Amino acid sequence: MRRTVIERFPAGGPRGSRPAEEFAAARRGEGLAAEVVMDLDQDAFLVVVPRQSADGDH
Template identity: 55%
Template sequence: MSAREVLGRVSAGHPRGSWPAEEKAAELTRQGQPATVVMDPETDSFLIVPKAAS
């Protein structure tokens, strides 16, 4: 995985899966900081990262 700014991290073993990460990304996006969730298999975590401009 390339180096990126990480805004948050949720364990892939969380009982609610990626939902907490998705909720945090949505909250950041509503606050004006577009974010998305990616899986980091090296750390077995869902990472909340800034959304890339398209």
């Protein structure tokens, strides 16, 4: 599945802080299928949404 990154958050946030999850939840509230994934190479959380191809092919 192809996905588009809509926001990045550093993984080293304060204990108990989940800005990526909060951002994704807000986008889901707007109707986007946002989810959080971890980019181990960049040590960051990414908020992603499914990419819609121009020709409708998934």
